[in-house]
């Protein structure tokens with residue numbers, strides 16, 4: 637297995653590392669970032685994976701979210717993958733900012749030409765943790781997942797579909813009902829095909845509403861800014877809230893007055909999300 641650390645940066649007595657490896661799921665080089673907290677010097681530490689949104693890379697979270705200080709206090713490893721395979725040269729891959737490169741949507745594509753490569757669900761859940769644990773002191777038995785926007789959708793869906801692997805799930809401004817918004821229609825139509833029945837398995841609201849995902853862990857934690865320009869057309873947190881209420885799924889939605897969709901919002905509430913995960917991971921939070 638090829639693996640390379642391309643950059644190392646000391647932070648809060650731990651280290652942010654930028655990594656690359658040859659992925660079997662995507663058939664490309666994939667990039668990801670890892671923050672290792674100082675507690676890892678004493679042994680394996682729990683892992684929180686962060687999935688970023690449209691147009692982001694493995695760098696975005698580490699640079700903008702302000703998460704390392706609190707991760708260092710709590711003793712949590714942070715893992716942030718890139719948001720899609722890159723550089724495949726597929727037709728249409730680089731035409732739009734909300735589809736293709738930087739927009740893998742954390743599904744396993746079934747439609748040509750995407751299906752052999754755009755396998756971000758299997759990459760995040762199966763392959764990436766193994767690569768991380770082979771190279772960093774990660775305790776995969778204690779794992780949680782979080783994300784933003786497209787990555788909030790990813791965290792919710794991958795967490796709900798793989799509840800045995802994740803102790804807690806949280807999201808900032810997630811695309812909560814992608815079957816019912818333009819971003820979701822575009823991504824799912826191209827990656828999964830025209831049959832909406834095939835989309836439902838990748839929609840957090842539908843997974844909860846249908847009872848196909850039965851989450852019984854700590855509340856699904858969601859923060860949403862009221863000044864978010866994408867809220868009404870793309871995000872639909874109230875649909876997920878209604879599905880959770882109807883099925884008794886633990887859910888906590890915080891509306892944040894004046895906050896928009898960006899990393900000033902995310903960094904403001906990052907500490908609360910990491911403490912939520914730390915409690916689920918058995919750490920003092």
Ligand SMILES: N[C@@H](CCC(=O)N[C@@H](CSC=O)C(=O)NCC(=O)O)C(=O)O
Pocket residue numbers: 688689690691692696700733784785786787897898899
């Ligand atoms: N087209 C714009 C907007 C892209 C954008 O807002 N991306 C968000 C995620 S949106 C849903 O997944 C983001 O996180 N951007 C990175 C950032 O640093 O804010 C553009 O290309 O900028």
